[in-house]
Amino acid sequence: MACSSFKKIPQPKEDNLKIDLGVLAADSLGGREAGSIFEIKARDFIVSEFKNIGLLPFFGNSFYQVFDFKDGANFNSSSITINGKSFLPNSSFYPLSKSKNDSISAKIVKVGYGIMSSKPSHNDYLNHAILDGKIFIMEVSVPGGMANYSSFSEYADIDKKIELATKFGAKAVIFVNNDSSFNDPRKLISNKNGKTSIPIIFAKDDLQTYLNSIDEAEVTLKVEIQKIDKQAYNIAGFIDNGSAKNIVIGAHYDHLGLGGETSRCNCGPAIHNGADDNASGVASIMEIARELKSKPLKYNILFIAFSGEEKGLLGSSALMNSKILNKENVLCMLNFDMVGRMDSLTNELYIYGTASANEWDSILPKGNSKLKISKNPYGIAGSDQMSFYLDSIPVLFFFTGIHDDYHKPSDDANKINYDGLSKIINYSLQLINSIDSLKSISFHAANIKSGESKNYRSGPTLGIVPDYGSAEDGLIVKAVVDDKPGSKAGILKGDIITKIGEKDVKDIYDYMDALKECKLDTKCNILVKRNGKIMQLIVNF
Known part of the structure; x- marks a missing residue:
């Protein structure tokens, strides 16, 4: 030295x-x-x-x-009207970050906790003749409350409830919370918005009270989340x-x-x-x-x-x-x-x-x-x-x-x-x-081989470096780690990932959520945009 x-x-x-x-x-x-x-x-x-x-x-x-x-968003232009009665954003409701921007008019249907499970046996969708095209009113909690959470933990996640509701034809979901042992969904509008295919709202205070008091209603709602x-x-x-x-x-x-x-x-x-x-x-x-x-x-x-x-x-x-x-x-x-x-x-x-x-x-x-x-x-x-x-x-x-x-x-x-x-x-x-004291320094790209790098995720990983600050509609790949599932599938630096499995990828948050749905030792279809063309790649996790 x-x-x-x-x-x-x-x-x-x-x-x-x-x-x-x-x-x-x-x-x-x-x-x-x-x-x-x-x-x-x-x-x-x-x-x-x-x-x-x-x-x-x-x-x-x-x-x-x-x-x-772009960071955060406001939803002040969002609105809900039920049977001619109007409710205000912030004081009566707020959309979740994952909500789609849309205007919907439909009848409501109460679907309990929005859970369908075999063990323990519970099906909130069993006795409804017509679900398709309605706005689902759904509890954020689980049957039996927090004391029974472990029995239903697999089905309690809000994302899974939304996904199931979408399969049953929901045009929108309005969550309520009548269980004091459960926390309300986080009132957090961030760059995560736009991840679901339907509007998602949480009702509070006077809107929740009103929804609890009725069984039928015509609802007109608008979710408009504007990035800041x-x-x-x-x-x-x-x-x-x-x-x-x-x-x-x-x-x-x-x-x-x-x-x-x-x-x-x-x-x-x-x-x-x-x-x-x-x-x-x-x-x-x-x-x-x-x-x-x-x-x-x-x-x-x-x-x-x-x-x-x-x-x-x-x-x-x-x-x-x-x-x-x-x-x-x-x-x-x-x-x-x-x-x-x-x-x-x-x-x-x-x-x-x-x-x-x-x-x-x-x-x-x-x-x-x-x-x-x-x-x-x-x-x-x-x-x-x-x-x-x-x-x-x-x-x-x-x-x-x-x-x-x-x-x-x-x-x-x-x-x-x-x-x-x-x-x-x-x-x-x-x-x-x-x-x-050196005349020059020569760059060397350290090739991370499988098993050499620390993996802090317990589930599947592609082994890529994403462009966190990208404004593109999709996730830009800034680098690909050697000998990982992504490189083996043919993902290249500069590719834009637009879909993983059944989930559209618009940003880093969609990407992380999509990976959560993937399983180890399985194959998954991934869509990437390369030089303006969409390509399908198969990843082995």
Whole structure:
């Protein structure tokens, strides 16, 4: 390992880390959700610090790049009228995220729990002469309530209830909840809308009371879920050392806001401060910038704080897709995500992507008694370095591991291991110095063979990397893992998956739901669009 410019690595100032983390992970920044006013507050703080450090703006005269995305939706134009009586969205009902946008007029039929099972024997559809073309009124719970849930757990899932209702000819489903032991369906309108073939509504308060009081009615309903256009901001500043090449050092600064669908807390809306995820990474790259600002390095150092990572690597994908950053001018990318909770007993730092360049093994510091290095060869790990890796850029991803506060409101600054952060920054400074001594770095695509990669799903997987931020009607394949079911079936990079089995695929959520319906050791038909043509492939799971 070369070590010319850093004769003695200065100890990073923990005071800086505590100040930066304290600001980014404060309640006043509201969880830093991409597209929110709190993201703008975080953006302004980071830009201010980049200026104070002396970094130059990367986007012309600006420190930030604006990118558009769709997130969430409103349903204020939705309506229900029953026997001439009108009910208002929000106060009386809300459509589920999976609902189809449509206007329906039909008679109602009450189908109990909407369950048909053999063991235990229960059939809510048995004694109905005419079902086709009606609006089904259905309980969200199961016979016997929560105490009997285990007996009907196989049939209790709302998706399965909707699927069965569709088979019996439902034109729409209105769910009610008369069981206090059951939770209402989540009032969450997101990018998941449009997954069912019929409108799906949950009735509450006065609408539920009215439906409970009648057996027959003519209903006119309209579901109109409108996706919301939002903007987010990547922030970038650089140290100009007069080189054509840049070492990119990045971290995402967005988090979950008040929680949402990826929160691991069942506590309702609450500020998720994201101290480790990922105020720790942003504080780290700012401290690295302070240390490098006055060092005589050969390559330019480009610092990027990404937004939209929590919504699917949106910011890093937007940057790479924009071509503002020419990949030919990028030597490598180092990504810091969740580096603030190092185990003080093991001092372990995980580094992903160690096989993405032929040079990494020879220059990566080996660690010492103060730091244990655990290497993982693969660059396809769920953070922003993946957008660079998929553009054939060598990457390293620094990470200290998952913990119980991950994606919970309890991920706060008082739980950060600041001494561990200092160790990681010292290690990174040594590594950057070694990178600076290289004439070039050659990208190497690590081929993940079956059985070598960790599979966190218990069911079937295709073995692809999806384009999370795609606006296409379907799921774009950004990469295909060797020797997995997808590659064996002939799926190629750039294919657009439009159907898996009987389920249409319009986005990442449809894709995940469709895979849940697949079974191991079975075959499944998959439709992909390739060069404008639809192709059918057979996948063996």
